[in-house]
Amino acid sequence: MSDPTRDAAFSLLQAVLTRHSLLDAALDALPAIEPRDRAAAHRLAACVLRHAGTLDAVLEPFLRREPPPAVRNILRLGAAAFLFLETPPHAAVGTAVDLARSKKLEPFAGLINAVLRKVVAHGAAELEELDMPRLDTPAWAWSAWGKDARAIAEAHAHEAPLDVSAMPGFTPEGGEPLPTGSFRFPAGTPVAELPGFAEGKVWVQDAAAALPAKLLAPKPGERVLDLCAAPGGKTAQLAALGARVTAVERDKSRMATLTGNLKRLNLAAETIVADARKWRPAEPFPAILLDAPCSATGTARRHPELLHLRKPMDFASVTALQDKLLDAAAEMLAPGGRLIYAVCSLQPEEGAARIDAACTRLGLKREPLSLPALPEAVTPQGDVRTHPGMGMDGFFIARLVKPSAHKAEEEVECASPPCLARELDPAYRDA
Ligand SMILES: C[S@@+](CC[C@H](N)C(=O)[O-])C[C@H]1O[C@@H](n2cnc3c(N)ncnc32)[C@H](O)[C@@H]1O
Structure with a gap:
């Protein structure tokens, strides 16, 4: 037996x-x-x-x-x-x-x-x-991760801790406060036993996954569009900060999970089950968070099977979807509005390369991010790139802004290539 x-x-x-x-x-x-x-x-x-x-x-x-x-x-x-x-x-x-x-x-x-x-x-x-x-690291991943490959691979040898986000003003007892605002419990801590869980004061969210909503920094009462929203960790953060959130998610059953999570946390958001590539709001939004579907290689500490299942050729279809979602987000963004693009991937083709292409294709401008709590995660281009060697999941985060109507008109005047304004702007030079 x-x-x-x-x-x-x-x-x-x-x-x-x-x-x-x-x-x-x-x-x-x-x-x-x-x-x-x-x-x-x-x-x-x-x-x-x-x-x-x-x-x-x-x-x-x-x-x-x-x-x-x-x-x-x-x-x-x-x-x-x-x-x-x-x-x-x-x-x-x-x-x-x-x-x-x-x-x-x-x-x-x-x-x-x-x-x-x-x-x-x-x-x-x-x-x-x-x-x-x-x-323990496939050759394709090792070469894609460049100088960080060894630090990432060393971190993959260990189980990830349990990070949580908390409602503003609530400190879960026994959790280690992290500089970025999350709280950390040892790996294997039963979720239901977390202090504040039963009272709807905390939700499980890796410290890196908590950064995109923080970097969007919604103002209380601001309309925010959360694209690709389920299971809703970021929707909860945005709602907890007082934003009026519209959450769009294609998968009905995942949206049901999001709704259940918000209910447990006593938070509210408008929820729409739809394909974000096709759905359009009546009014454009001043702030959009696009947490795009991705290869999820940044979460391999928690999901070690991913490095066995992913193959380099898988990335082409996911990057094509990311581009389409960026196109849609740009359309739904109000002039002067800001868009945070995030993926829990360590692959450059799902990160900086998508933003370079979006700037060229859509006329959006990359706005450098600042992260005083984790300065080592800010890239020379001004994006944020975390990885398990920093003690958290791998995430890529970039901020894009849509030129205001006035600026857009100016650009139309000089639109025939090559556009001098673009050549002089370092953000476009990177594109
Ligand atoms: C990375 S997960 C989002 C995680 C979520 N933002 C959170 O913080 O909990 C990506 C989500 O995008 C959804 N998705 C994929 N393609 C989509 C599309 N075309 N339109 C809307 N949602 C989509 C997937 O079903 C999945 O739930």
Whole structure:
């Protein structure tokens, strides 16, 4: 009989690595098991996903030929339990062998036993020699992250803490106040037990995810359009700051989650289920937050499967959608209005490159952001780029302004290229 934790962890790995499922979806699809076993299985599977490259490098010298994928996953589970999760050697090996038998992989039980015994004997020493951050990061991601790649990859080795945003004036007891205004609790803190959660005073939101709404800085009573709004962390921030928020979200069930979240927090917003590329308001908005759908590589600390599931060629379709959403946002922005564009991605093509293209295509002007609480996150172009090496999720945030009607007319006069005004303006030079 295999133990329920190993069994569930194996199902999670098979779902992610062979059927390309997201880990949360795979967790939802697990048969009913004790919550404690489910949490342990999640932790074990996430550990394998964080360290798959390192685990494979440790196993490599002990394998004479490539084992079937299911057998490799059992070997990874056994090695991860021993090397990273302090499982005693006999339990790490024995549960892996039992698991193989229960999955009709009896012919591989001897191999699994022999390989894992070698891992137990030599694996820890081998680990010392390996460049784990490099091995656990796909080559496409490492090269895209440039000089920050090592710091990001080192942070990916650890579980993320639990950050929360709080209603203005409320301080959740026991939370570490962060310079950017969020509060931090240790990884694994049960959300429902957070101080102020039951009273609707706090909501879960990574410290980086809390920055875009702060940088939009709505005034009390100001009309704000929140595009791509669900599950509503940023809608809640904007409403809590006193803005009159219109939240647009394409997915009906995600919008239901947003509505439920606002209700729990006793906040209000106008909610519209629609495709932001097509929906148009009666009046343009002076302030828009576009939290665009993205590859979400900035959240890989919490979702370690993403680096296994994403492929470089996936980015073309998501950047095309980001451009269309920027086009729509520019149309809905009042002259003189401001637009905050945000993505929880570490990929430059979803960040600065989208803003460069939007400035050229739409005549918007990039306005440099200032973030005194986190100056290292401000790029030379004036955008904000956080990453896990800074202790928070990876986010890209930029502010764009639409020239006022008066200015726009001036630009029309000199619109035939090349436009001298654009050539002289450093913001356009960057574009
Ligand atoms: C990054 S999430 C937004 C997170 C949210 N702003 C928050 O703070 O909780 C992106 C959202 O965009 C929605 N979305 C994707 N394409 C859309 C479109 N064309 N129009 C409106 N919403 C869209 C997705 O369903 C998803 O809920």
